[in-house]
Amino acid sequence: MAEPVEAIKEKSMNLQKEMLSKQFKELSMAKELGKKVVYTFVPGNLTELILSFDMLPVYPEINALQSGMRKKSGEYIKEAEKIGFSEDVCTYVKCDIGMMLKGNIGPTGEQLPPPDLLLLSYTGCFTFLKWFENLERLYPGVPVAMLHTPYQEDGVITQDQITYMVKQLQEDVIPKMEQVSGKKFDMKRLSNMMVDSAKAEDLLVKILESAKTVPTPIDAYFAGVYYIGPIFTAFRGTKEAVVYYQELWNEVQERMRLGLGPVTPEGELKEERFRLVIEGPPNWTNFREFWKIFYDMGAIIVASTYTKVGGCYDLGFRHDPSEPLESLAKYCMSVYTNMNLPQRVDLIEKYVREYKADGFLINSIKSCNSFSAGQLMIMREIEQRTGVPVGFIESDLVDPRYFSYANIKNRLESYFQMLEQRKTILAQEEAVK
Amino acid sequence: MSSMEEIIKWCEEVAFDLNFSHAKKWKAQDKTRVLVGYLPIYIPREVIHAANGLAVGIMGAGDRKQIIKGDAYYQSYICHLPRGIIEMALDTNLNEFDGFLFPAICDCVRNLSGMFKLSKKGRFQRYFDYPQNFDPKIGGVFYMEEIQKVLDDVYKINGVTVTIDKLNKSIALFNKNRELIEKIYSIRQEFPWRLSAVDTYHILRAGLCITVEEHNEILEKVVKLIQVEQGEPMDNIRVIVSGSFCEQPPIGMLKSIEMAGCYIVDDDFMLGSRWIIGDVADNTHDPIKAIMEAYMDKSTFASCIYDVGNPKGKRLVKQARERNADGVIFCAASFCDPALLDRPEMQKECDAAGLPHINFQFHENTGQFKVIKEQAGTFSDSIKLWA
Numbered sequence: 001m002a003e004p005v006e007a008i009k010e011k012s013m014n015l016q017k018e019m020l021s022k023q024f025k026e027l028s029m030a031k032e033l034g035k036k037v038v039y040t041f042v043p044g045n046l047t048e049l050i051l052s053f054d055m056l057p058v059y060p061e062i063n064a065l066q067s068g069m070r071k072k073s074g075e076y077i078k079e080a081e082k083i084g085f086s087e088d089v090c091t092y093v094k095c096d097i098g099m100m101l102k103g104n105i106g107p108t109g110e111q112l113p114p115p116d117l118l119l120l121s122y123t124g125c126f127t128f129l130k131w132f133e134n135l136e137r138l139y140p141g142v143p144v145a146m147l148h149t150p151y152q153e154d155g156v157i158t159q160d161q162i163t164y165m166v167k168q169l170q171e172d173v174i175p176k177m178e179q180v181s182g183k184k185f186d187m188k189r190l191s192n193m194m195v196d197s198a199k200a201e202d203l204l205v206k207i208l209e210s211a212k213t214v215p216t217p218i219d220a221y222f223a224g225v226y227y228i229g230p231i232f233t234a235f236r237g238t239k240e241a242v243v244y245y246q247e248l249w250n251e252v253q254e255r256m257r258l259g260l261g262p263v264t265p266e267g268e269l270k271e272e273r274f275r276l277v278i279e280g281p282p283n284w285t286n287f288r289e290f291w292k293i294f295y296d297m298g299a300i301i302v303a304s305t306y307t308k309v310g311g312c313y314d315l316g317f318r319h320d321p322s323e324p325l326e327s328l329a330k331y332c333m334s335v336y337t338n339m340n341l342p343q344r345v346d347l348i349e350k351y352v353r354e355y356k357a358d359g360f361l362i363n364s365i366k367s368c369n370s371f372s373a374g375q376l377m378i379m380r381e382i383e384q385r386t387g388v389p390v391g392f393i394e395s396d397l398v399d400p401r402y403f404s405y406a407n408i409k410n411r412l413e414s415y416f417q418m419l420e421q422r423k424t425i426l427a428q429e430e431a432v433k
Numbered sequence: 434m435s436s437m438e439e440i441i442k443w444c445e446e447v448a449f450d451l452n453f454s455h456a457k458k459w460k461a462q463d464k465t466r467v468l469v470g471y472l473p474i475y476i477p478r479e480v481i482h483a484a485n486g487l488a489v490g491i492m493g494a495g496d497r498k499q500i501i502k503g504d505a506y507y508q509s510y511i512c513h514l515p516r517g518i519i520e521m522a523l524d525t526n527l528n529e530f531d532g533f534l535f536p537a538i539c540d541c542v543r544n545l546s547g548m549f550k551l552s553k554k555g556r557f558q559r560y561f562d563y564p565q566n567f568d569p570k571i572g573g574v575f576y577m578e579e580i581q582k583v584l585d586d587v588y589k590i591n592g593v594t595v596t597i598d599k600l601n602k603s604i605a606l607f608n609k610n611r612e613l614i615e616k617i618y619s620i621r622q623e624f625p626w627r628l629s630a631v632d633t634y635h636i637l638r639a640g641l642c643i644t645v646e647e648h649n650e651i652l653e654k655v656v657k658l659i660q661v662e663q664g665e666p667m668d669n670i671r672v673i674v675s676g677s678f679c680e681q682p683p684i685g686m687l688k689s690i691e692m693a694g695c696y697i698v699d700d701d702f703m704l705g706s707r708w709i710i711g712d713v714a715d716n717t718h719d720p721i722k723a724i725m726e727a728y729m730d731k732s733t734f735a736s737c738i739y740d741v742g743n744p745k746g747k748r749l750v751k752q753a754r755e756r757n758a759d760g761v762i763f764c765a766a767s768f769c770d771p772a773l774l775d776r777p778e779m780q781k782e783c784d785a786a787g788l789p790h791i792n793f794q795f796h797e798n799t800g801q802f803k804v805i806k807e808q809a810g811t812f813s814d815s816i817k818l819w820a
Contacts, residue, residue, distance in 0.1 A: 084777035086794070088510070088768045122565060122739075126540045129565065129739050130774035136741050137778055144741045148565035150575070151543060164575040168566055340560070341547020366510045369770060373515065374544035376506050377551060394508065 010263060012248040016229060019244065021108060023234050027056055028110035036181050039115040039135065042310045044123025044149050044332035046173070048193040048237035048319070053181040057234050058112060060131070064095040066107035068284030068398030076102060077399055090127045091367045091399040093134065100138060115142050117180045119173070123149040124309070124337030125370040145176040149332040155343050157333045165329035190324045193237035197319035200231050203245035205313050210252050211302040212355050215272040217255035219262040221301035222291040225282065232310030237319075264295040273298030274419050277351045279305045279344075279378065280363040280371050283395035286403045290395075293409050297416050303351035305344070308336035312347070337370050345381045352386045359419050361391040366402050389422055391415035437658050440651060441632045448638035449497055451521060456489045456642050457529050465591040469583075470527060471534040472518070472542050473679040474735060475705035476561055477724045479713070480580055482603040482645060483595045484587040489530070490641025490705065493517045496683045496798040506548070512768040513796040514680040515545045522554045531590050532557035534583065538679060538737035539771050557586040563728075565739045573725045580721055600720035606645045608712040613652035614640075615707070617659065618699065622756050625671065625696035626664040628655070631687050637703040638681075667694070670816045673758045674700040675749060675779065676765035676772040678735060680797050689802035690762065694813030698756045701735070708733055736771035745775060746782025753788055759816045762809065763792035789816055 009017075030037050036055040040046065042062065050057045067073040076098025077091055083101070085094050099105070106112040118139065120132040136144050147168050150161040174185050207227055211220045218224070227248065235241035255262075261269035265288060276294075278301050283290050294301070311317060317334045320327040332338070339347070352360055360382045364372050376392075383390045393411050396402035434443055447455050453468075460466045467486040471478075481488040494500065494517030502523045503516030521527050532555045535546035549558040562579055564572030584595055614637065621628055636655055640648035674682075674690070678701040690697060709731045714723040732738060734748040753761060761783055765772035776792060783790045791812045793805055 084780055086765075086773040086776065088794070089770050089773045093774065120739075126538075126543070126737075127770050127774065130736070130771060133740060134774065134778060137744075137781075146565055146739060146741070148572070148739075150562050151537070151560055153546070153560040153562060160575070160578050164564075164566075164571065164578075167571045167574075171568065171571055172566070340550065341544055342550050344547075345551065364508055366508075369511065369540040369544075369768075372508060373511050373541040374548055376508065377548050381551060 010251055012244060012251055013226065015244050015247055016226065019230060019235060019240055024106050024108040024110060027058065027106065027112055028108075030056055030113040036116040037113045038117045038119050038180075040119040041121050041123070041125075041128055042232050043125065043335045043337055044121040044147070045232070045236075045310065046119065046121060046147070046328055047234060048190055048197060048324075049169075049174075049177065049328065050119070051234075051237055052186060052190045052193060053177050053183050055117070055177070055181050058115065059233055060096040060135075061092045062233060063099060063106060063112070064092040064398050065284045067095050067099055069287055070107065071285065071400075072099070073285060073398035074400045089367060090131070091397050093127060093131045095398045096131070097134060097138065115139055117176060118142055118144045120144060120146045121149065121332060122146060123332045124151075124335055127370070143176050143180060145173045147173050147332070149338060152333060152339050152343060155340050157330055161333060162326055162329045165332065166325045169325050169328065187324060191321040194319040194321040194324055194327060196239060196242050197237045198321070200236060200241040200245045201311070201313045201318050203242070203249050204228070204231050207245070207249055207252050208303075208307065208314055210256060213256055214275075214356060215259065215261045216275065216300055216302050217252050217260060217262060219264070219295075219300050220307060221278050221282065221304040222287075222294070223262060224301070224304055224307040228307050228310060262300060265291065266295070269295055269298070269300065271298045272300055274358045274416060275300055275302045275356060276359050276361050277301070277303045277348060277355060277357045278361045278363060279348060279375065281306045281309075281365055281368065281397055282363060283403050284398050285396075285400040286405065289405055290403075290408070293412050297412070299416060302355040302357055305336055305348065308347075311335055312339075315347070341374050341378065345378055345385075348378065348382055349385050352382065352388055357388060358423065359389045359391060359415070360386070361393070361415065364392060364394045366394065366396045367399065368397060389415070389418050391418075435654065437655070440654060440658075441635055444639035444651065445635040447642050448635050449495070450642070451494060451498055451526050453489055453526070453642055456487055459487060459644060460529065465593050467531040467587055467590050468529060469532050469534060469587065470530045470555070471561075472536060472538075472545070473705060474536060474538055474737060475708040476534050476536055477580060477728070478645070479600065479603040479607050479724060480584055480595070480721070481587065482606065483599040484584060485591060485593045486531075486587050487644060488534075490638070491518060491521070491527070491533075492638065492641065492681050493797050494521055495681060496685075496800065500798070510768055512541060512680055512766050513798060514766070515541050517797065518545065519548060522549065522552065527554065530555050532559070532586055534559050534561045536561045536737075537563045539769070542679070556590055559583060559586060563737070567729050569726060569729050573729055576725045576728060577721050580724065597718060597720055601715045601717070603645075604713045604715040604720055604723065606649065608715060609649050610640070610645050610652065611707060611709060612712075613649060613656055616656050617652065620656070620659050622698050624659070624662070624666075625669070625698055626666045627659045627662070630691055630697035630700070631684055634684070634687060634702055637706055640706060641703070667696075668817065669694045669696045670759040670813045671696045671698045671757060672760050672762050673698065673749070673753050673756060674702075674762045674764050676736075676763050676769070676776065677702055678704045678772070680766035680769060682764060682795050683797060683799055685802050686764075686795055686799060686805060689806040690809045693806045693809035694817075695762070695809050698758055699752060704733065704735060736775045744778070744782070746779040749779055750782050750786040750788060753786075758788075759820060760789040760791070760812060762812070763790060765792075765794055767794045767796055789820065
């Protein structure tokens with residue numbers, strides 16, 4: 001396995017880095033700045049609402065994945081296992097709890113502040129509920145606000161469900177935010193932020209959908225996780241997010257104009273050999289090595305489901321300034337992991353067709369039931385419906401014990417050979433016509 | 434069927450008949466009858482009963498069915514319950530069921546509902562969402578809407594209109610059912626040797642596959658029979674088994690725990706049958722509201738309910754005190770996120786209360802119990818010697 005070289009970065013990447021550094025600096029100084037801190041989750045996040053109270057959001061699963069990328073997660077997971085957490089359970093939870101037990105040092109090396117409010121946006125993942133029960137015990141006395149997001153059981157969002165969520169926002173979540181922040185809720189301010197949310201969302205969709213062109217100017221999974229960063233976390237509803245996405249869109253447009261491929265950590269990809277749709281989160285502990293297996297083989301991810309956990313904007317949802325609370329409710333219910341299995345299959349099928357994919361691959365995560373349970377059926381359905389070769393690999397979110405480089409590389413190489421073979425056959429069939 | 438031996442034998446056969454023949458025979462007697470399969474933990478069976486239906490608990494294939502297709506549907510790191518259930522669905526076990534309910538307890542069961550939808554098993558497949566907001570005006574309204582969806586599903590099949598009177602009668606029958614079950618647990622608390630945990634398990638599990646009327650008759654007989662002294666008291670400790678509310682432990686494991694010197698005086702195996710503590714009001718003009726209010730105010734503690742303000746650990750300790758238990762055995766299925774993520778905090782509460790505990794994990798088809806027996810035996814000995 002070759003040592004990764006220093007990553008090549010574009011302007012938007014540096015811009016994002018500056019935004020994140022500033023955010024974590026602000027978090028480390030939250031107490032001095034008199035800012036209240038809200039711990040919450042990415043799927044179904046209420047970022048605009050939190051920011052409208054001038055509070056700062058912290059996302060435990062982002063901290064966990066960052067710890068994974070910084071090779072800290074293994075140590076944190078062991079800390080959590082020492083106090084009784086089973087090897088079998090979600091490693092994000094264990095990593096987060098371990099990080100807290102080891103001093104709560106954030107991705108930039110600065111200490112993260114403890115929460116003033118635990119905002120459980122319980123969307124698309126049952127484990128979130130257990131996670132926050134544990135955090136509630138670890139931060140005794142911190143108020144907890146729960147927002148229960150109904151599952152899209154019938155594959156639709158009903159008015160009853162919206163009403164249920166809006167009532168929870170009005171009767172429980174917002175009053176607790178008022179109490180913690182000491183500020184009155186300002187609907188107009190929230191609405192104004194949503195104007196910027198929608199602008200950023202429009203731009204993000206354009207960027208993600210640029211992968212429909214051949215060759216694709218972006219990688220929608222490995223690079224995609226960077227693209228979604230600002231909008232899925234602390235910046236949705238801000239001017240900064242709009243500036244970032246505009247810059248990124250300019251870069252993507254330029255790449256399209258020049259017919260260039262995506263940027264990898266080792267520079268621009270010269271030859272697009274395989275276009276893939278991928279389901280499931282990436283492995284974070286060996287992210288660069290994992291990505292390298294793909295770009296070394298000329299395999300590019302043109303669409304991914306993971307980049308929809310913080311919102312399926314490409315299906316048309318936009319935050320709507322004219323109905324802010326209803327819009328937050330619809331947003332929470334529409335994220336990928338809150339969609340039922342038939343909806344997930346339909347979406348993947350759409351991606352395979354619209355993004356002209358050569359194959360469909362699943363990275364199944366050992367400790368994420370929300371994604372993993374049912375994936376083998378999804379795989380079969382996609383194979384039957386589209387005819388593209390399907391592949392299946394297994395790893396974990398942030399537990400380094402479950403990333404086997406050699407195994408994954410072997411499986412992927414065989415899969416790419418299969419794709420190559422199919423391309424040859426299809427080309428021969430085309431020639432006969 | 435009047436002796437205890439006959440009752441237990443019959444219950445064991447019915448409880449582990451994975452073809453649900455008794456329920457299917459019941460359905461065949463009337464065209465308007467429907468069978469609704471439901472997964473653990475709880476659904477308000479009263480509403481299905483009032484709609485001329487039978488809610489049948491599908492608690493997994495256990496160690497009684499070879500899993501072949503199921504393993505092709507689930508990775509090795511997902512619990513065993515859903516692979517057994519999908520195996521049953523792909524075979525003929527669940528034919529003649531009209532619909533299926535998947536209560537909101539975890540992501541595996543949630544996604545299994547989608548697998549049933551994709552496989553088109555039954556005429557409806559519904560994920561039954563529970564409110565995690567316990568304000569009757571918010572979560573309560575949502576819950577009543579969820580119940581109404583189920584009633585609509587059943588109505589589309591049999592056209593039976595559910596009246597207030599029918600619902601109140603069903604509620605009363607299930608109140609009686611819970612009351613009788615609690616009587617059995619109360620008698621066992623004092624005289625655990627009169628009815629083993631395994632026999633109790635069979636009697637309760639049979640109740641998930643037959644009508645409530647039939648089950649109540651059986652329970653009445655059991656209550657009467659165990660009021661008379663029988664069996665020999667042993668020098669056993671008294672334990673609560675916690676964490677097996679969904680995937681069910683193999684019977685061999687329960688036997689091993691008992692043989693190792695532990696009377697199981699409470700458990701969460703058939704938790705759905707005991708979900709509501711006390712009665713649901715059975716004489717109101719709005720029985721659905723009564724069911725909702727009971728859910729809001731009288732639900733037992735469980736890993737699928739968000740427990741801020743009413744922590745499960747404290748409730749477990751309270752239960753142990755009330756049952757006069759010497760210790761707790763945390764016994765969760767492997768890869769069961771809800772139970773395993775609860776365990777550290779529950780253990781901490783036990784420690785704080787000076788309540789000894791051990792833990793182990795199982796699969797529903799675990800076949801080796803030697804280690805478990807040794808562990809439970811050591812636990813029992815240590816309490817007898819030093820507690």
